[in-house]
Amino acid sequence: MTAEFDYRAVVFDLDGTLVRLAVDWERVTEAVADTLEVRGVAPPTDLWSMLEAADRAGVRPAVESTIAAFERDGARNANRLPAAGTIPTRPTGVCSLNCEDACRIALSEHAIDGIATVVGRDTVETEKPDPEPLLETVRRLDADPADTVFVGDSDRDARTAERAGVDYLDVSAWLRAYA
Incomplete structure (x- = not known):
């Protein structure tokens, strides 16, 4: 890390931040639509x-x-992104x-070490931008939201951080400061 770093803990988003999952989201959407239709849900x-x-x-x-089946396949074929080399x-x-x-x-396939905990969409009852997943990640790190930074790549990530009381850095800003 090249810039001064005042955070006790760091939380990264995964897709678009550390790796790019090889998922065709249009195909996922079609498959989910079929899954719903078969069950009588428009x-x-x-x-x-x-x-x-x-x-x-x-x-x-x-x-x-x-969805998870597509994501698991996409994780096996994901592309590693530059932030994956900046784990503090x-x-x-x-x-x-x-x-x-x-x-x-994805973390295993790309040997991204130093990650102490992972909270996904299915780990807790809600998903981003609800603050619960981020707060659970911070809790598992035995950290305080005020001493944590969330590094992501989307407006949803920024909203999640704001709602959780956690500082946010876009991955491009993270790379400029810490790569």
């Missing part, structure tokens, strides 16, 4: 609305299974909108 047009519809209809496990020597975790298993596969 699918909305976007994937995250489909997850909400699955919750309301009580078929979330089937939809999760469909302090408590570090991953908080992702992807399933926990896919996160662990």
Whole structure:
């Protein structure tokens, strides 16, 4: 790290931050729509609305299974991104909108070491931008939100950090400061 670093803990997003999962999200959306239709649920047009519809209809496990299968395959074929080489020597975790298993596969496939905990979409009851997944990651690191930075690549990541009371750095700013 080249810049001064005042955080006790760091949490990274996974997809788009440490790796780029090789997932065709259009195919995932089509597969989830099929999963919903077979169960008599009219699918909305976007994937995250489909997850909400699955919750309301009580078929979330089937939809999760469909999405997770694509994510696990995509994790095995993910591309490592530059931030993966900047894992600090302090408590570090991953908080992702992807399933926990896919996160662990991607970290293992790319030998991204130094990650003490992983919280995925299926680890806790809610997903980003709700603050619960990020706060759970911070808790598992035995850290305080005020002493933690969340490094991500999206508006959803920034909103999650704000809601959790955690500082946020876009991955490009992280790389400029710490690569």
